[in-house]
Amino acid sequence: MIRSDLSALLAEGLSAAQAAGDIAKSPSVTFAVERREDDLADYSSSEPMRLARVLGAAPKDIADVIVKHMPHSPSVRTAEVAGPGFINLWLKDEWVFNQLPEIHQAGPTFGHTDIGDGLRVQVEFVSANPTGPLTAGAGRGGVVGDALTRILRAIGYEVTGEYYVNDAGYQVELLGLSVYHHYAAALGHEAPFPTDGYLGDYISRWAAQIADEDNDRWLNDEKPTKPSAFEARAVGIALNEIKRDLEDLNIEINSWFSEKSMRDRGDIESVLDSLEKGGHVTRRDGAVWFVGGDGVNDRENVLVRSRGDPTYFAADIAYHQDKLERRNFDHVIDIWGADHHGHVPRVKAAMAALGVDREASKLEILLTQMVGIRIDGELGRQGKRSGKFVTLRQLLDEVGPAATRYFFLSKAMDSQMVFDLELAKREDPENPIYYIQMAHARCAGIERTAKNIPAPEKSSNKNWLTKDDGELLRLLLAFPEILVDAGMHREPHRLTHYLLSLARTFHSYYNKHRVVTEDESLTLQRLSLIGAVRQTFANGLELLGIDAPERM
RNA sequence: GACCCCGUAGCUCAGUUGGAUAGAGCGUGUGGUUGCGGACCACAAGGUCGGAGGUUCGAGUCCUCUCGGGGUCGCCA
Structure with a gap:
């Protein structure tokens, strides 16, 4: 890479100057070099100005001495001092020209480097609940996570892209009961619709599909026979749609991690056990609470509800322990929607409490900001439980995968954005x-x-x-x-x-x-x-x- | 009330561990292009970087305060 070569060249210039006694000695310096897009230089460094205090000399003099002692390089045409102490570097045309065959030789791997050194990284993204179709907002996380995964691979990391499937717990129960209500109705029976059930149109669509394919197999008076199997049936339909959406958006998931199978292994119990032994648990109002570590003035959070079942938080702790300890990734990147930001400190605190990531250096959580969808000039509210949201499928059908990906990838993930459907549809x-x-x-x-x-x-x-x-x-x-x-x-x-x-x-x-x-x-x-x-x-x-x- | 993100050209957004004259796309205006594809190119207008302090050689970038927009604060996930 040009930038790092030039950086090394400047560092050599400095040490040579120091060896010659032209400038005061210092600990070794990494020269920040930046590529310029104006006509001041091809590359430049402002390091001399930062070195002024350490070396006790004027920036301009430091720059002069570095340039003077800089070894000859086949790539550099001129090095000159400019302004208050910049070093401006120009590449030699002949050298630039000679790089062309190297690009051709590298071919599809041109641009790739190995600075990641094969470190095992996991990127977890999308991970939307399988209780409905993917929203447009989920598409943003998916596209960003997928692109990041590809880029990290290109710079030498060994990356696994993972989707955490919340196929167990309260929301899945709600999904099962919501679908069952319509399923029973389709077969001429009545079953209650749950409080806080899912209201989207897709619920009755899925119910109709099950009624069509399975007939009365699940039918009982008010509840499905084998309710957990019925939930799994509904989740299966949801996952199929999700997988198809992701595939059409050209998103590759290497690993689908099932929360249910993790629970079935007893991971939650064992993690709760560890927390309890570490003194990070308290009991109150019939529930089990997590107590944040080391005097952190963090709010306490429920791990096990009074009715006896573990919360999403407890499952997430077990899941992250699995990533960081059992599967032993060197680094874990979670990409979450911004609405989960309150969850970040808790999970990190729990990992610290478990001693899995004491320095908070292995677990990195990135947040993608909200996506507003403008339809006919109206900015509608999004909500999965209310059933009122723009689906990723709509985006794909109307805009296409290339433009959808481009649009999400052209903005920094931490800035909110408005996806104007009418505008994006235009193929001009x-x-x-x-x-x-x-x-x-x-x-x-x-x-x-x-x-x-x-x-x-x-x-x-x-x-x-x-x-x-x-x-x-x-x-x-x-x-x-x-x-x-x-x-x-x-x-x-x-x-x-x-x-x-x-x-x-x-x-x-x-x-x-x-x-x-x-x-x-x-x-x-x-x-x-x-x-x-x-x-x-x-x-x-x-x-x-x-x-x-x-x-x- | 606490916490998170954003505020840069008419609109949508960039701005590389703080660096030299603040950039691009679209839109607007003018001009060019008989060619390897006119889904193109060149030039121009357009800015108190929300505001006020501070840190330092230097601030769109860091800190404090403040105004505006969005979000989160549940024994939901």
């Missing part, structure tokens, strides 16, 4: 995803036009690079850095913005320079560049889970 250039896909298709189109031209040989002519070729190629070389930043900051939208910027640069280039011309040598060189551009779009879109069409 307003939607930047077409602009990006078009760039890829154009590259492919050029390659089709040139397909009877022999493959580029090793070039002897290195003066072909215009400023525009160099700009385009420099942008390609930034791709690996973008992936590292997007992964390490957990911000997939950085990749989205990069691709948009690359598309802009490419379209501009395309409009200005013809690739396939009479000049065979030049044509071959530019074909190689265009091939690298196409590869970068393909790789980037793949990580976003968006298809890269050859034609549009």
Whole structure:
């Protein structure tokens, strides 16, 4: 990666200067180097200004001395001191040009690095209750989690994407009773509808499906025979719809973790036992409460209800212990909806209490903010139990998976967003995803036009690079850095913005320079560049889970 | 009341561990493009970064206060 190479070069410059006695000694320094998108430099570092105090010298003098002692590098054309103490670095065109074959050689793995060092990471996302179809908001978490998973893999982590299925507990009981009410009705019987039952249209749809397929198999007067089996039947239908939605949105789940099977193993009892032994439990009003650790002024939360069944919180503690201890992931990332934010401190406190993650360093919880859906200019309220919400399916049917993913991935996850259905439905250039896909298709189109031209040989002519070729190629070389930043900051939208910027640069280039011309040598060189551009779009879109069409 | 997120161009949003003149898309205006696809390109207008203090060489970015919008505070999940 260019950025880290330059950083090392500057560090060498500093130590050489220190060895020569030109500047005071210091502990080793990591030079922050940033890529510039203006015309001040290709890359720059402001480290000298930060070093001023430590080294007891003026920033400008520090920068001067570093530049003076910096070893020669084949990639650097010039290094100069600017402003109050910046070091500006320019890449050598010849070196930039020589990176092109490397991009082609890496092919589908161009941009990938191994800085993750094979660390085992779990990303848990969506995990919506199987008590109804996925909401549009769940789509946001799903898309962000899926893209993050892909990006982390590309930078060298071994990642498992998991969906935690809440297929047990009170909400599932409610689902079963709600569906049963309609099921019985469909067969001409009566069963009570539960208080706080689910009101969505899909409930009667599922009931009709069960009545149709199973006839009177579950029928009894007021309650289903084998109620837990009936619940499982309803949950099964829900999960099928969820899986189909995720599949159509190009989201891959490696592992479906069943809460029910965890409960059946007795994990909750054993975790409660551990908490009790650690003195983190108190009893009051017939219920069992969790007491936060070490004088933390945290509210107490119920683990076991007075009627005897464990809460979602208790199950979640067992689940996270399973991830962090039994399955021993090096790092766990949970992606939750913002409405769960109050739950974050409790779970972390419980993990600390269990001694599973005392430093609170292994469990990382990210929150995706609310998604408002605007239909016909109206911003409606969303609620699964009321049955009033926009489903992910509606989004997919009306907008399509590419635009849906792009829209969710173009904004930072911690900012609230409004999904304007009418706007997103329009298939005009307003939607930047077409602009990006078009760039890829154009590259492919050029390659089709040139397909009877022999493959580029090793070039002897290195003066072909215009400023525009160099700009385009420099942008390609930034791709690996973008992936590292997007992964390490957990911000997939950085990749989205990069691709948009690359598309802009490419379209501009395309409009200005013809690739396939009479000049065979030049044509071959530019074909190689265009091939690298196409590869970068393909790789980037793949990580976003968006298809890269050859034609549009 | 407590806590979380947001507030940047007309609209939707970026802004890289705090760095040099605040960016993009859409919209608006003007112009270009007989070519590898016109789903394109170039140029322009448009900003007290909600407000006030503070931290320091330097703040859209960090801290405090404050205003506005959204969210969460259950023996629901």
